Amino acid sequence: MSDFKIAQRERDSVNVLELKGYLDAHTAPKLEEAFQNLLKSQRFNIVVNCRELSYISSAGLGVFMAFIEDVRKNRGDIKLSNMTPKVFNVFDLLGFPLLYEIVKDEHEAVRKFSEKAK
Amino acid sequence: MKEQRLHIESRTERLIAVREFVSTAAREFGFADEEVSKIALAVDEACTNIIKHAYKFDPNRSITVLVRGRNGAFEVAIQDKGNVFNPQQIPTPDMKEYLAHFRRGGLGVFLMRSLMDKVEYDIKPGKTNEVRLTKYLPR
Numbered sequence: 538m539s540d541f542k543i544a545q546r547e548r549d550s551v552n553v554l555e556l557k558g559y560l561d562a563h564t565a566p567k568l569e570e571a572f573q574n575l576l577k578s579q580r581f582n583i584v585v586n587c588r589e590l591s592y593i594s595s596a597g598l599g600v601f602m603a604f605i606e607d608v609r610k611n612r613g614d615i616k617l618s619n620m621t622p623k624v625f626n627v628f629d630l631l632g633f634p635l636l637y638e639i640v641k642d643e644h645e646a647v648r649k650f651s652e653k654a655k
Numbered sequence: 656m657k658e659q660r661l662h663i664e665s666r667t668e669r670l671i672a673v674r675e676f677v678s679t680a681a682r683e684f685g686f687a688d689e690e691v692s693k694i695a696l697a698v699d700e701a702c703t704n705i706i707k708h709a710y711k712f713d714p715n716r717s718i719t720v721l722v723r724g725r726n727g728a729f730e731v732a733i734q735d736k737g738n739v740f741n742p743q744q745i746p747t748p749d750m751k752e753y754l755a756h757f758r759r760g761g762l763g764v765f766l767m768r769s770l771m772d773k774v775e776y777d778i779k780p781g782k783t784n785e786v787r788l789t790k791y792l793p794r
Contacts, residue, residue, distance in 0.1 A: 598762055
């Protein structure tokens with residue numbers, strides 16, 4: 538099934554996950570695996586670029602919930618960027634903006650990590 | 656609107672078909688894109704709950720999705736024959752408290768209640784369980 542894809546890259550020592558397509562109960566395990574791999578290799582500064590994410594259900598939101606605690610314990614963070622209004626509405630409905638840093642673009646999200654490191 | 660129905664096997668890869676089916680019907684009934692997305696998400700959550708909880712990921716059971724519309728009310732009934740799972744027993748979580756403890760699960764029920772105007776359950780153990788989601792056209 539090609540309804541959800543993740544591209545991973547590094548930018549200024551920050552790990553960027555680019556999500557594309559539909560994130561639901563069927564595709565959420567893919568994102569879970571991507572986070573597991575990052576944590577296993579001790580990479581805790583993570584930006585999730587949602588520019589091409591067309592859809593998210595609670596199964597996808599649950600993945601962010603599952604990893605944020607571990608990531609922050611290791612002095613990292615999961616920051617989200619480039620959300621379409623439709624996807625942002627779902628995050629907002631559940632109060633996620635209280636807990637996650639959601640910024641306009643990837644550049645800003647990456648910069649926040651380097652500011653913190655100074 | 657004439658009643659339409661879709662049968663699917665209890666597999667998460669079928670969720671996309673459910674969303675398409677419900678979206679087409681909701682659009683036809685007169686909802687704008689934003690409302691169509693909300694209805695499709697609520698129905699996805701209901702089906703996901705059935706697959707996970709009522710059928711415990713058994714891929715060979717079935718789910719029926721019925722859509723009907725009358726007098727400005729668009730109703731989606733989702734039926735299963737699985738184990739009794741009564742989401743009515745799940746209290747609406749205090750999201751602030753909930754997020755502070757990084758809990759998962761229960762988010763779907765919260766979303767369904769937030770996205771739709773009415774959520775009703777008809778639980779008949781051993782027969783058919785039904786959850787009915789209703790949304791009204793804006794006047």
